[in-house]
Amino acid sequence: MRVLLLGFYYPPDISAGAFRAEALVEALACRLPAHGELHVLTTRPSRYVAEGTSPPAVETLFSGKVRVVRLPVSGGGRGMASQARAFASYALQVRRLVKQERYDLVIATSSRLMTAVLGAWVARRKKARLYQDIRDNFVENLPFVLPGGTGRLVAPLFGMLERWALGRADRINLVSRGFEPYFRPRYPRQRFAWHTNGIDPPFVEAAESGFFDQKIHADESQPLRVLYAGNLGAGQGMELILPNLAERLSTRVAFTVIGAGAGREALCRALSERGIENVQVRDPVPREALLEAYYAADVLFLHLNTLPSLESVLPSKLFEYATTGRPIWAGLAGFPADFVKEEIENAAVFAPGDVEAAVAALDRLELHCRPRPAFVTKWRRDKIMANMADQALALVTNEA
CATH class of the missing domain: 3.40.50.2000 (Glycogen Phosphorylase B;)
Structure with missing residues (x-):
């Protein structure tokens, strides 16, 4: 079994998304079969990092079962344009790195939607099962985040991307039950799960x-x-x-x-x-x-x-x-x-x-x-992530 996890943030970044990804990696590693592999493609942290922390570009964990690759990205600042440049850099590198790889399962943990879109693209190319972990309601937020009516103008475009990414998922996890009124009517045929962030x-x-x-x-x-x-x-x-x-x-x-x-x-x-x-x-x-x-x-x-x-x-x-x-x-x-x-x-x-x-x-x-x-x-996170990892891996072992 070969699993790919895509997440833009990962420790030593000290954000909630980074800690969630780390906990999920640990839970997956404990459940992989003897010859299973987990590849994590993330970024080198550029924010919220302890002073003097310099993570390795490539890190092997859990007796070789897990390989974490931290990709350098340009941008990554506070503005939307800078963040878009950073993600574009990340996505291009991911496409290059997965080109010759085979995966049975792709897991994407995404707050601003585009990591979910990238995960759907990789899963489609690799004919792999797809588990989407959605950490925010990006499309609904856009009209309130982007100034001058820009958010309302671009929301339909991102709505199309959302439908493409989530419509192809084999399972969707939402971190908040509060998202249900938005997602359930739009994706009535999808199977949803509710594994929230929990306690580190x-x-x-x-x-x-x-x-x-x-x-x-x-x-x-x-x-x-x-x-x-x-x-x-x-x-x-x-x-x-x-x-x-x-x-x-x-x-x-x-x-x-x-x-x-x-x-x-x-x-x-x-x-x-x-x-x-x-x-x-x-x-x-x-x-x-x-x-x-x-x-x-x-x-x-x-x-x-x-x-x-x-x-x-x-x-x-x-x-x-x-x-x-x-x-x-x-x-x-x-x-x-x-x-x-x-x-x-x-x-x-x-x-x-x-x-x-x-x-x-x-x-x-x-x-x-x-x-x-x-x-x-x-609400302890290790139990929440254990259940989430079981659910994701079941997509490959035909137990879902």
């Missing part, structure tokens, strides 16, 4: 060892330590909520923001222009340092922008946050808001962008550590 093993281990257990905010004379750790992009809209919220709670809360993305510059500019001093913005850090940051926090903050398309996503950050036992303060609407209310204790949800609602939500939180062992057991 280091966070599971930390929770089960009691690492996070401590009394929170012991010194009432000090500001509450509130942490946001994650991407700073259009989807989060942190520049739209945090300056106003920090100003409103200037003597009560000290915010720390750990992250990068297209919205970071706008956030820092807004904080500087208004002279806000109770927000510290830091660069992304490796998981080990992130664990320490969570340990030091009193409350964990999360916010999604006020875009209708974001009411169907399920932020991977929620799983990390809940694992720490810390109170969660979240600006969410739609499906992710319902998920928090149903699944996570000691979490307060407010309408995105609403400062007064956010202050009221903070007042509803219990400022102490409350471990969530049932949540950790239910």
Whole structure:
């Protein structure tokens, strides 16, 4: 059995997509037959990477069963044009590398759709089975992401690409149940699965060892330590909520923001222009340092922008946050808001962008550590990826 996994991001990139791909590779490697092979074609990370990290271009893992190839790509910056150049570079190299290869199964893990399109093209050329792992609703988001009506103009084109890529899939996984109202009517004959992001093993281990257990905010004379750790992009809209919220709670809360993305510059500019001093913005850090940051926090903050398309996503950050036992303060609407209310204790949800609602939500939180062992057991990533790997490989072994 020969399996190809396509994913644009892979460690040492420290994004959610990279960690998901790594976990899937581990699960697949443990289930491959004795002479099975897994080829991973990804990119050399250009963002969210720990300083001094230089991954090998080619890496062999799991006693030779897995071969990871990291391809150098041009572009990869913040703008859509730069990202398009980076993907074009990646796709051209993938086409060259797979030309003489044979594959029984192609798995594509994709957030911006085009990796799914590439996976469908490779699977068709190789007459291989195709498993699509869709991490975002790209086509529905386009009108809200691209400025000046451009998104509405190009959405039909990308809709055609989506139909071509997903229509050829033997199975489609969606990371959020909130995507179902969009995808199910459009692809009524497809078989869907719902393997979400889940909790990374280091966070599971930390929770089960009691690492996070401590009394929170012991010194009432000090500001509450509130942490946001994650991407700073259009989807989060942190520049739209945090300056106003920090100003409103200037003597009560000290915010720390750990992250990068297209919205970071706008956030820092807004904080500087208004002279806000109770927000510290830091660069992304490796998981080990992130664990320490969570340990030091009193409350964990999360916010999604006020875009209708974001009411169907399920932020991977929620799983990390809940694992720490810390109170969660979240600006969410739609499906992710319902998920928090149903699944996570000691979490307060407010309408995105609403400062007064956010202050009221903070007042509803219990400022102490409350471990969530049932949540950790239910949503640990190794179990989720094990089920997903079994499902994907069953396409080849005729058990699906």
